[in-house]
Amino acid sequence: MNKKSTSNPSLTALITVLLVLSPFLNTILEAVPPKRRTPRKHFRVQQTTVTGTITNPNDQPVLGATVRIADSNTGTVTDLNGTYRLPAQTGDVLVISAIGFKTERVTVGQQRTIDLQLFEDITQLEEVTLNAGYYTVSERKRTGSIEKVTAADIEKQPVSNPLAALQGRMTGVYIQQNTGLPGGDFNIRIRGTNSLRLNGNAPLYVVDGVPFPSASIKDSRVSSATVTSSPLNNINPLDIASIEILKDADATAIYGSRGANGVVLITTKKGSSGTVKFNVHMQTGTARIAHKMDLLNTEQYLQMREEAFANDNLTPTPANAPDLTVWDRNRHTDWQDQLLGGNAYMNNVQLSASGGNERTTFRLGGGFRNETTILPGSFGVKKINGLINLNHKSTDNRFTASASASFVHNHSDMMSGLLLFPALKLAPNAPELYDEDGNLNWADNTWTNPLAELEKKYKSNTGNLITNANLAFELLPGLELSSGMGYNTLFTKESQFTPLSSIRPTYRAFIPRSANQNTSSISTWIWEPQLKYKRKFGKLGMNTLLGATLQKTTNQFFVINAKGFNSDALLENMQAATTLEVYKDSETKYKYQAIFARLNFSYDDTYFINLTGRRDGSSRFGPGKQYGNFGALGAAWIFSNEKPFEQGSVLSFGKLRGSYGTTGSDQIGDYQYLNLWSPVAQPYQDQTGLIPSRLYNPNFGWETNIKMEVALDLGFFNDRLLFSSNFFQNRSGNQLVGLALPGTTGFTTIQSNLPATVENTGWEFQLNTKNVSSDTFQWNTSINLSVLRNKLLEYPDLEDSPYANTYVIGEPLSVFNGYRNTGVDSATGVYSFEDANGDGFLSFPDDVQVLGNQSVDFFGGIQNSFQLGNLGLEFLIQGVKQTGSSAEFSFDPPGFQSNQPTRVLNRWQNEEDVAHVQRFTSTYNDAAFKYYDLLVSDYTLVDASFLRLRNVSIAYDVPLPDKSNIGLRLYLQGQNLVTITNYKGLDPENPGVNEIPNLRQYTLGLQLNF
Structure with a gap:
């Protein structure tokens, strides 16, 4: 639901202070020993004094270690030399504890001196292993910027696309869900937008070492009635063990040109040794739209229409106003509820088995998911x-x-959100959808029945196969030779049929029955041999890697259109058509090869240097431009290991790290440097000719991205509080854009490099706290915040380029240029705009100004998890501060035969009226044209910020007999439950009305392990 955002600064400050102090308070409370209950003694126990020295594994004294008698208030702490003195009795148990070390217990016997060596407590920083693609590294020792989400987080969300599980959980990674319909697409930006090309900002996806396509292989001419699809819908989220995102130069440079926009590494689950274990995972859920827009009712709508005709001095007729003259004026339909108010259902069943021995392990899994x-x-x-x-x-x-091998087959007959616009714009007194005979009601051809779109048939079958194999052999101690091989194929066959029943009767003479079909595939094979050497020389550690990549990707597209069917029943038989037209028949090949190296040094597990380099070769560039060199330097210093930070201090971990390097990009499509010829649109004397459609230019090369980062990682109270802050600066240059050409050449642009530079800067903050940690209750909190800025630093001759009215130097790429709205003219009752050049006219582009930008200023999330015995609760709140397009952007001029938001009632009616909405109009006149000018003005820029309860998960582990070896978990999950926003549209995550909004979902689940 949408509510106006309200806040109490004092309450917010108090909550923030308590959240930050909770780990400190809990640590202090745990340090206070419980009151000792003195038992009644029936015999005399000898009282003595015990002394000793507490040291660490390096035989150095531990300052401030607590030595106390169990179940008592008697205790002491060690001095500078690590020594202690404590009165005790024979049989007492000494408890020795210190921050950063494991707690030890010793029973007092006849000895008077008890010396003890404490062992380091490996914290979560050491336990968490990060997958950097070609190597793994612990959280403690990493030099690069890597984010990770594990299966534990993914399984708590009822999502069908892995990207949905990442929303609100990672710094520097903004993910936007584009539609609430199943199988829809997502936008992902890792540390901002780097390229001027919209299709040049996708990250590299790698699944178990195999590159995965980032773009859909569906064709818009076939799937125009369907949602835009994401290839990652063909990966089962419940098969994923972890998702890592590589962000900075140190983490991405080893991927060379493929890592310019970040890398998304997806690792699937593996088997474990032991007896065979079976897992059954079942889910069922429902979803519906969370919010509707406030639109005019029938009375208000008819008043608007009649006033519009009166303003225009026109008379309503059945031709220009069936809603006023033909349709039932007493009828009212909530079209949002009628067309978008249904319930969607989801059922998911996943089965798996894993096991093996210490030498061989396996995992088998499979399942079925159905979404409506x-x-x-x-x-x-x-x-x-x-x-x-x-x-x-x-x-x-x-x-x-x-x-490993994984396969997903996806069958869809999913129609798109084309019903969204009728749901918002249909007159509330529009006719019934069906007539008395149950057929579509055309109301004597006075309207276009919105359900006609559903008469169209769409079906697609998409398959995705990912296979990979890895072999490794240790030639010598520390020297390993390995080989990774993988193959991925994503293929689809989709068809769309337009029967006569879907066409308005008055148009059937002009629009024939038709069928479109697309058969496409993307196949990639990759081979990566590697040589690794790892050696330790005293305190000096060395880890080296040398490897190569050979990759080939083949894209095939075949799209045809068929017309001239005699019957709707023949639409699925292309041979029954009288006309066949090939829209697209192409095959392109992309070849990529590279050599890469990594050299990592560590000293005393305190100082780290990481050098990476890669030389890439791409078939997308011409001779002499095909190879590029990329590399990075990363360094880290764990300063908490230094002498000033002795064990026992509040600061348990401190690391300063940074990186600098370059990555590149060749995301321009295949064969862009070659001459391209295309068939003429109309054959001449039954002969098909060719015309040039692209000019030859082998001189453009790699787009480059220079990345810099500085970061500080801190841990307090034995890492119960972890804080990380990053500052980064990415500059993407040598932009691959279209260079403007004179019209006399016959071409508008030619592919080329320009010294245009795009800069992304930002701050990232991450706070993880263990607020309460006891045997019966745990409470953990994770907070992340990202503040990003984007700017076009330079673009030579921008004013003479095709992008002169799109970009502005010194402004973000999302800059909004348009007219400046000055309100409604009180004399004429129409919108007025600022005459920027003072010539007395409103003209394009002379009066266009920089008005703002449609961008995300900052975003973040707060995740809390609670565990009380067998009951667990977790929730995630996502927050986004952004500017977006007004929801009114997609409505017709107020007064047209189209419903409107209720705010249009505050319109101009008489001279000297002060109103926010211009006078109503029913036809294309000056008022209507002013409304369309309004849509390219600052009027459409609105605050689309929101605070959303993204996910809630309640789980209960059913207690069963220990000997049963059965685990049973029941859970309830909710997604997109509450949204607080000032945005007036359906969904602030997608400002503007273009797609079905994200749905509010509820899911019941069961996990059974045995």
């Missing part, structure tokens, strides 16, 4: 998935092998 839609009709998406994984190592542990 809120739209009328039985449309939806069905997915079948399967996965197999095998791992083996030799008896001497020198040889290891692993192989």
Whole structure:
């Protein structure tokens, strides 16, 4: 639901202080020993004094270690030399504890001196292993910027696309869901927008070492009635073990040109040794639209229409106003509820088995997922998935092998959100959808029945196969030779049929029955041999990597259109058509090769240097431009290991790290440097000719991205409070854009490099706290905040380029240029605008000004997890501060035959009226044209910020007998439950009315392990 955002600064400050201090308070409380209950003694126990020295594994004294007698108030702390003195009795138990060390217990016997060596407590920083693609590194020792989400977080969200599980959980990573319909697409930006090309900002996706496509292979001419699809819908989220996102130069440079916009690494689940374990995971859920817009009712709507005709001095007729003259004026339909108010249902069943011995492990899994839609009709998406994984190592542990294969088949007849606009714009007194005979009601051809779109048929079958194998052999101690091989193919066959029943009767003479079909695929194979060497020389550690990549990607597209069918029943038989037209028949090949190296040094587990480099070769550039060199330097210093920070201090961990390097991009499509010829639109004397459509230019090369980062990581109270702050600056230059050409050349642009530079800067903050940690209750909190800024630093001759009215130097790429609205002219009753050049006329582009930008200023999330015995609760709140497009952007001029938001009632009616909305009009005149000028003015820029309860998960582990070896978990999950915003549209996550908004979902689930 939408509510106006309200806040209490004092309450907010108090909550913030308590949240920050909670780890400190809990640590102090835990340090206070419980009151000792003195037992009644029936015999005399000898009282003595125990002394000793407490040291660390390096035989250095531990200052401030607590030594106390269990279940008593008697205790002391060690001095500078690590020594202590404590009165005790024979049989007493000494409890020795210190921050950063494991707690030890010793029973007092006849000895008078008890010396003890404490062992370091490996914290979560050391336990968390991050996948950097070509190597792994612990959270403690990393030099780069890597974010991670594990299966534990993914499984708590009822999502079908892995990207949905990342929203609000990562710094520097903004993910926007584009539609609430199943199978929809997502936008992801890792540390901002780098390229001027919209299709040049996607990250690299890698699934188990195999590159995965980022763009849909569907064709808009075939799937125009469907949602834009995301390829990642063809990956089962419940098969994922972890998702890592690489952001800075140190983490991405080893991927070279492929890592310019960040890298998304997806690792699937593997088997574990032991007896065979079975897992059953079942989910069922429902979803519906969370919010509706406030629109005019029938009385208000008819008043608006009649006033519009009166303003225009026109008379309503059945031709220009059936809503006033023909349709029932007493009828009212809430079209939002009628067309978008249904319930969507989801059912998901996943089965898996894993096991093996210490040498060989396996995992088998498979499942079925079915999702329906809120739209009328039985449309939806069905997915079948399967996965197999095998791992083996030799008896001497020198040889290891692993192989995995996953397959997802996706069947969809999902129609799109084309019903969204009728739901908002249809007159509330529009006719019934069906006539008395149950057929579509055309109301004597006075309207276009919105359900006609659902008469169209769409079906697609998409398959995704990912296979990979890895072999590794230890040639010498520390020297390993390995080879990774992978293959991925994503293919689809989609068809759309337009029967006569979907066409308004008055148009059937001009619009024939038709069928479109698309058969496309993207196949990639990759081979990566690697040589690794790891050695320790006293305190000096060395870890090296040398490897190569050979990759080939083949894209195939075949799109045809068929017309001239005699019957709707023949639409699925292309041979029954009288006309066949090939829209697209192409095959492109992309070849990529590279060599890469990594050299990592560490000293005393305190100082770290990481050098990476890669030389890439791409078939997308011409001779002499095909190769590019990329590299980075990363360094880290764990200063908490230094002498000033002795064990026992409040600061348990401190690390300063930074990186600098370059990555590149070749995301321009295949064969862009070559001459391109296309068939003429109309054959001449039955002969098809060719015309040039692209000019030859082999001189453009790699787009480059220079990345810099400085970061500080801190841990307090034995890492119960972890804080991280990052500052980054990315500059993307040598932009691959279209260079403007004179019209006499016959071409408007030619692909080229320009020294245009785009800069992204930002601050990222992450806070993780263990607020309460006891045997019966745990409370953990994670807070992240990202503040990003984007700017076009330079663009030579921008004013003479095709982008002169799109970009502004010194402004973000999302800059909004347009007219400045000055309100409604009180004399004429129409919108007025600032005459920027003072010539007395409103003209384009002379009166266009920089008005603002449609961008995300900052975003973040707050996640809390509670565990009380067998009951767990977790919730995530996502916040976004942004400017977006007004929801009114997609409505017709007020007064037209189109419903409107209720705010239009505050309109101009008489001279000298002060109003926010111009006078109503029913036809295309000066008032209507002024309204369209308004849509390119600052009037459409609105605050689209929101605070959303993104996810809630309540789980209960059912207690069962220990000997049963059965685990049973029941849970309830909610998604997009509450949204607080000032935005007046359907969904602030997608400002403007273009797609079905995100749905509010409820899911019941069961996990059974045995």
